[in-house]
Amino acid sequence: MIHIDGSRGEGGGQVLRSSLALSLVTGKPFTIENIRAKRKKPGLMRQHLTAVEAAAKVGRCHVDAKVGTMKLTFEPEGIKAGNHVFSVGTAGSATLVFQTVLPALMLAKEPSTLKLQGGTHNPMAPPFDFLDKVFLPLVNRLGPKIEAKLMRYGFYPAGGGEFHVAIEPVKKLGNLTLLERGFMASLSARILLSKIPLHVAQRERGDLVTKTVLRGGNVVVENIDHSPGPGNAVMLLLESEHVTELFTGFGEIGLRAEKVAGKAIEKYRDYVKRxxxxxxxxxxxxxxxxxxxxxxxxxxxxxxxxxxxxxxxxxxxxxxxxxxxxxxxxxxxxxxxxxxxxxxxxx
CATH class of the missing domain: 3.30.110 (Translation Initiation Factor IF3)
Structure with missing residues (x-):
């Protein structure tokens, strides 16, 4: 039995999620204490509980856990591929729940399809676009075939988003060498608006055009009418020869549009400079x-x-x-x- 101190390092939910993912792949059971001990609200939040429940379903086991739990034991009994539905039920990140079960399912004996519901565009987690454009293409280079499709946007704090994933597994993963970016092929931007006035996007678009090499035609404004709540995000996508990267800024109450765009621009500039x-x-x-x-x-x-x-x-x-x-x-x-x-x- 592996023993994990959940307060180690940054003391957040990643210690738990990584432990669940690795336990599923290796078959090694573990006990974790002090879950999210360094957070304002320690213990399992709803999205972490969903990750535990998802891992337990895939791992064919039962875990005694609820919101607020600070200690749990996880003992997987195999891998259950197939069709799964995982719902966070809040704006908690569905993308992080997905990344908890992905490693095991991409090494399973049978294909899987997943329906994930919850937050898809949350400032505290990788947005769906990061999975789709940046992370999964690199994982696919290791051998599996994983395709993701966004069905509905879920912004913080309302949530209510949904995406589907199809996973064709492999027995073993290959390695990866990524030492050069290569030539920068294209830079584009998307501005997402849900129940937010259009002038917000116009101001963000103006900043993107004046403060980067973007031209107006490379900035797309998407007015989203099927998301349960309001939301705003600015996403800069840089496609290079060997890798693609995404830089985001999320709108918040009281945060000026220029600040939202500025967050994405600052991340982009820092990446290019390094x-x-x-x-x-x-x-x-x-x-x-x-x-x-x-x-x-x-x-x-x-x-x-x-x-x-x-x-x-x-x-x-x-x-x-x-x-x-x-x-x-x-x-x-x-x-x-x-x-x-x-x-x-x-x-």
């Missing part, structure tokens, strides 16, 4: 599938990224505990970090 292929959030998301690939014997994966976040360093600790693999990080200077997963001396 001359690395893998941004902060993508680095964090890649570690788990690449760690599993190394554990399965795929050899070393490596990528060049920005200085690692607290999320990423916590993630590395959990990966080492479950997979017993080597992970090496090296500061190359000028805001660049080399990450080697499954690294062994001389190979």
């Amino acid at each position: 001359d690395v292929p893998v941004g902060e959030f993508l680095a964090d998301q890649l570690m788990l599938p690449l760690g599993i690939a190394a554990w399965q014997g795929a050899g070393t994966s490596e990528f060049l990224t920005v200085p690692l976040s607290g999320h990423s360093t916590t993630h590395i600790d959990i990966l080492k505990q479950f997979l017993e693999i080597e992970i090496q990080t090296e500061n190359l200077g000028r805001g660049r970090t080399l990450v080697r997963i499954g690294y062994t001396e001389g190979g």
Whole structure:
């Protein structure tokens, strides 16, 4: 039995989600204490409980947990592929629930289809577009075939979004080397509006055109009429030769439109300036599938990224505990970090 202290590192929900995902893949049971101990509301929130319930369903097991639970034991008894529906029931992130069960299902014996309901565009989690345009294309390079389709937007705080995923699994994952961005092929932007006045998007569009290399025709404004609640997001998509990255800004009550666009612009500029292929959030998301690939014997994966976040360093600790693999990080200077997963001396 592996013992996890949920207060380690950044002390948030990722410790739990990563532990669930790795337990499903390896079959190793674990006990976790102090769940989300460093958060204002410690213990399981609704989205974390949904992740636990989803993992239990896929892992053919029962977990005694409810909102507020600070300690639980997870003992998977296999992998149940097939058709699954997981609903957060709030604006909590459905994308994070998906990422909890994805590793096991992309290595299952049978294909799976998922229907996920909840928040799809939440400032505290990767939006659906990040999964679809950035993360899943790289995961597909490792061997599986995963396709995702957004059915309905779910903005914070109303939620109510939905997306579907089809997963064609493989027995083993391959490795990945991502050391160069390559030439920057295109930059485009989307402004999402749900129950928000059009002049907000017009101001955001003006900032994008004047403060980046974007031209007006590369900025699309989408007025969304089927989302349950109000929402606004600015998304900059940079497609390069070897990788695609997404930079977002989310509207909030009292936050000026220029500030929303400015958040996305600042992230984009920082990424371009550092001359690395893998941004902060993508680095964090890649570690788990690449760690599993190394554990399965795929050899070393490596990528060049920005200085690692607290999320990423916590993630590395959990990966080492479950997979017993080597992970090496090296500061190359000028805001660049080399990450080697499954690294062994001389190979």
